[in-house]
Amino acid sequence: DAMVIQNPRYQVTQFGKPVTLSCSQTLNHNVMYWYQQKSSQAPKLLFHYYDKDFNNEADTPDNFQSRRPNTSFCFLDIRSPGLGDAAMYLCATSRVRGVSYNEQFFGPGTRLTVL
Amino acid sequence: DQQVKQNSPSLSVQEGRISILNCDYTNSMFDYFLWYKKYPAEGPTFLISISSIKDKNEDGRFTVFLNKSAKHLSLHIVPSQPGDSAVYFCAASASGSARQLTFGSGTQLTVLP
Numbered sequence: 001d002a003m004v005i006q007n008p009r010y011q012v013t014q015f016g017k018p019v020t021l022s023c024s025q026t027l028n029h030n031v032m033y034w035y036q037q038k039s040s041q042a043p044k045l046l047f048h049y050y051d052k053d054f055n056n057e058a059d060t061p062d063n064f065q066s067r068r069p070n071t072s073f074c075f076l077d078i079r080s081p082g083l084g085d086a087a088m089y090l091c092a093t094s095r096v097r098g099v100s101y102n103e104q105f106f107g108p109g110t111r112l113t114v115l
Numbered sequence: 116d117q118q119v120k121q122n123s124p125s126l127s128v129q130e131g132r133i134s135i136l137n138c139d140y141t142n143s144m145f146d147y148f149l150w151y152k153k154y155p156a157e158g159p160t161f162l163i164s165i166s167s168i169k170d171k172n173e174d175g176r177f178t179v180f181l182n183k184s185a186k187h188l189s190l191h192i193v194p195s196q197p198g199d200s201a202v203y204f205c206a207a208s209a210s211g212s213a214r215q216l217t218f219g220s221g222t223q224l225t226v227l228p
Contacts, residue, residue, distance in 0.1 A: 004158070006158075031213050031214070033213075033215070033216075040124070040220065040221070041220055042117075042119070042204070042217075042218035042219055042220045042221065043159070043204070043216075043218045044218075045215050045216070045217075048213050048215060050213040055213065090158055090159070092158075092216075094213075094214060096213050096214050100214075101147045101164065101166055101214075102214065103149055103161040103164060104161070104214075104216060105161065106151075106158035106159045106160070107158050108156070108157050108158045109156075109157070109158050111156075
């Protein structure tokens with residue numbers, strides 16, 4: 001089945017220790033998104049790749065970086081995690097062409113704990 | 116400034132009755148609206164959508180209504196089933212972008228048997 005896969009599902013890191021979350025997709029979608037969701041809050045977009053073009057949201061902290069080495073994979077790097085970065089991180093994909101309307105498909109998320 | 120708002124954090128309904136989940140938005144550039152369902156420890160799953168050129172879209176037990184003048188949309192589930200118990204997120208996007216979604220904060224629906 002075509003899907004969005006996130007690894008690991010649960011990640012524990014120490015304060016200040018870099019961590020990388022990964023996302024892969026078999027849908028061949030051209031856009032990949034990273035969202036952060038804290039408890040009882042709306043998922044918040046951090047950045048997205050439209051094909052190879054990286055687009056950062058204005059209020060995404062510099063601590064967060066992303067890489068997309070090919071169509072299928074996208075990584076979220078947190079350079080120096082703070083306690084406030086503990087959250088669920090959701091990866092999503094979509095096929096976007098022009099003004100098309102298309103839903104986003106989400107992975108199961110990675111729950112990040114910062115000790 | 117929340118551009119998409121779900122003012123009811125929770126809703127309980129009896130099995131077999133109608134569930135109505137509401138969502139308001141402020142950005143008049145939004146032209147596509149979606150509802151997602153989320154179970155614990157899973158990612159959101161797409162449920163139903165509507166574009167701004169329509170005022171209603173129906174898919175089985177799920178119907179979404181859009182009132183553009185009021186900047187309001189609602190999701191109706193009828194009849195409600197215990198398996199519908201989940202968090203429901205309303206989301207919106209605008210054209211001329213990568214269709215980034217702006218989400219509401221969600222409504223926890225509990226369907227009581």
